[in-house]
Amino acid sequence: MTRILVVDDLKDVTESMSLLFEALGHDTRTAADGQQGVAIATEFEPAIIFMDLDMPVLNGYEGARAIRSAPLPQQPFLIALTAAHGVAIEVATRAVGFDFYLRKPADTNALLALVADLSTRTRQAP
Template sequence: MPKILVVDDLRDSADSLALLFDALGHQTMTSYDGQQAVEAAQSFEPDIVFLDINMPILDGYGAARSLRQVMVDTPPVLVALTAVSGPDAKRRADDAGFDFYVTKPADFNVLITIVDDLSRRMENRPH
């Protein structure tokens, strides 16, 4: 099962999403700003990161770029999970290295589908 890092400066949002994935059997970790996320990811080595955009210290765009630089050998799937919307925000997310872009409030089924697809790919890759 994929390891999941949930990053949001709204602690209740991050903690709630992590609890939902915990209940499904995933190993999760939470961070509450982009810099914390980059540091946590290096030791936790998540397979997928749900990352808010508007955060203090280091925003989601900067965190995504940093994660792409420091996790070259084990790159996680990056999911922008944000209230920021519009074509410019989507383009900036693509430029920062996000794999998916989901606007809040997110349908949990969409998030589950992303994680389930990653789970299937992980199961089917050679060992």
């Protein structure tokens, strides 16, 4: 079982991903914006966080920075999951601490493969 946090302002995204991961036995939480995501991440201590970039209150870039600077026992894998695309977006996500970048709508098999792979690993500091 892996702890997974899904942060997105689109309820359909958080609900569908949460149901998918829970059906596979993972412990999943959701958040509707970056600020809520950071708060849940510090309490829940997920191993994997999927985070949208364009959200209200605190966007994904700011959320990633806050999570990377939080005093967590183990830093999670951060995956940008966004409709935004392009090399500049991918570079910007890496610059703030995201480990991976996936475009919406993400292929279910790709999501499952990534979670399966990351569930067996521990994130090493950059």
